[in-house]
Every structure is written in structure tokens, then in C-alpha cells.
Amino acid sequence: MLRLFQLPRAWGIANISPPCAKLEAWLRLCKIPYDIGPLDLSAAPKGKLPYVQDDSETMGDATLLIDTLKARYQVDPDAQLTPEQRAIGVAFRRMLKEDFYWAVVYFRWRLAGNFAVMERTFVEFLPQELPMAARLQFVEGVKANLLAQLQQQGMGRHTPHEVASLGIADLQAVADFLNDKPYFFGQEPTSIDATVFAALTNVIDAPIASPLKVFAAAQPNLVAYTRRLEQQLFPELAAAR
Numbered sequence: 383m384l385r386l387f388q389l390p391r392a393w394g395i396a397n398i399s400p401p402c403a404k405l406e407a408w409l410r411l412c413k414i415p416y417d418i419g420p421l422d423l424s425a426a427p428k429g430k431l432p433y434v435q436d437d438s439e440t441m442g443d444a445t446l447l448i449d450t451l452k453a454r455y456q457v458d459p460d461a462q463l464t465p466e467q468r469a470i471g472v473a474f475r476r477m478l479k480e481d482f483y484w485a486v487v488y489f490r491w492r493l494a495g496n497f498a499v500m501e502r503t504f505v506e507f508l509p510q511e512l513p514m515a516a517r518l519q520f521v522e523g524v525k526a527n528l529l530a531q532l533q534q535q536g537m538g539r540h541t542p543h544e545v546a547s548l549g550i551a552d553l554q555a556v557a558d559f560l561n562d563k564p565y566f567f568g569q570e571p572t573s574i575d576a577t578v579f580a581a582l583t584n585v586i587d588a589p590i591a592s593p594l595k596v597f598a599a600a601q602p603n604l605v606a607y608t609r610r611l612e613q614q615l616f617p618e619l620a621a622a623r
């Protein structure tokens with residue numbers, strides 16, 4: 383059986399890592415059976431989560447994995463999409479992954495109040511037998527790594543106000559395109575819904591104060607969509623909400 387390696391569940395959402403939430407949502411959408419492996423970043427082929435082991439092969443990157451697993455498991459929720467829809471899907475996926483993701487990281491790790499939430503959460507992910515000082519030091523390392531990535535990527539060079547305006551523009555684009563459709567491309571869910579759901583639940587349902595959350599939570603279609611996808615793909619989380 384396919385084994386999925388990701389961050390442990392927290393905050394009552396699919397995963398506090400958007401790429402991890404996206405891959406697990408997609409596996410569930412496609413009804414591909416899987417189990418969850420232990421948290422072990424050292425075995426990640428690309429040094430990032432999520433990754434999977436399947437047929438003794440270890441493979442990383444949520445986006446690449448979706449393409450690989452489509453072929454391997456002969457499933458394709460996107461089979462009926464038109465070329466235009468596919469093009470739109472690629473553009474939204476890249477926007478959420480390469481731009482919006484970094485706005486989310488910024489508000490989580492750069493603002494002191496939110497970092498305290500991240501610290502508490504990550505300390506719980508680490509082996510409880512490790513002394514608290516060592517766990518806190520590890521989380522400081524995660525923070526330093528992410529702040530360096532934010533700087534290199536570019537989002538970290540902006541003020542909170544500027545990051546908010548960039549991230550809200552992404553959310554507005556999703557809200558406008560989704561409009562009153564139940565799923566991103568209409569009546570049936572497709573792969574892009576895993577990506578959009580993962581991004582939205584990580585803002586709307588995360589205990590992280592930010593202008594992104596204020597904006598997204600005020601868009602009735604984004605909230606209804608997030609609840610719909612959660613109910614469909616993670617009913618155990620919806621039931622606990």
C-alpha cells in the first residue's frame with residue numbers, strides 16, 4: 383500500500399502544510415488507499431514534505447506525485463477537462479503554490495504572535511522524550527530556514543501590508559473564478575480542488591491571525607467551498623468541527 387509521509391495532523395485541519403493537505407486530499411478524491419508513515423524529513427527525496435513510498439520507490443513533490451500516481455493507479459479526475467480549463471488549472475495551481483503559499487508562510491513565521499502558535503504546534507510534533515529546550519531549538523532552526531527561504535523567494539522582502547495585498551489578490555482571484563460553482567470547474571471535483579481546498583483550509587481554519595484569514599473568512603463562497611470539500615474528503619474533521 384502507498385505510504386504517505388507528511389506533518390502530523392494538527393489544528394483540526396487536513397494538514398497545516400498546504401502541500402501535504404493537497405496530496406492527502408487528492409489521494410482521497412481519487413480513492414487511492416494509503417497509510418501514514420512516521421514524520422521523517424531525513425528520508426524525503428527532495429528534502430521536503432510530503433513524499434510517498436510506493437512499490438519500494440520513494441518519491442517527492444505533491445504536484446509531480448499527482449501526475450505520477452494518475453498514471454500508476456489509472457485514475458484521472460481531470461479526464462473531462464477542456465484544454466482551456468487545464469490551462470486555467472495550471473495557472474491557479476502555480477499561483478497558490480509559488481505566490482500565495484509564501485504569503486501564508488510569512489504571516490505564520492514572521493509575526494511574533496503567530497510564531498508562538500507555530501512553536502507550540504511544532505514542539506508537539508517532535509518526540510516527547512526530547513528535552514523541551516532541544517525541541518524549542520529545533521523549531522528555531524525551522525524558523526530560520528523558512529525566513530531565509532522567504533527572503534530568497536522574495537516575499538520576505540515586503541512589508542506585512544504589501545504581503546496582505548498580494549495574498550488577498552490571489553484569494554480574490556479564486557473567489558471570483560469559483561463564483562457560485564460547487565467545485566472549481568463546475569459540478570464535479572477535479573485535481574485543482576485538492577490544491578484550492580488545501581490553501582483555503584490553511585487560512586480560513588488555521589489559528590493564525592492575518593489579513594488573509596480576515597478576507598477569506600468574509601467570502602461566503604470560499605467558506606462554503608472549504609466546508610464542502612472538507613465534508614467530502616475529510617468527513618472525520620468536518621464532524622469534529
Ligand SMILES: N[C@@H](CCC(=O)N[C@@H](CS)C(=O)NCC(=O)O)C(=O)O
Binds near residue numbers: 402429432443444
Ligand atoms: N513543491 C513542494 C513543496 C513542499 C514544501 O514546501 N514542503 C514544506 C512543508 S509545507 C517542507 O517540507 N519544507 C521543509 C524545508 O523547506 O526545509 C511540494 O509541492 O511538495
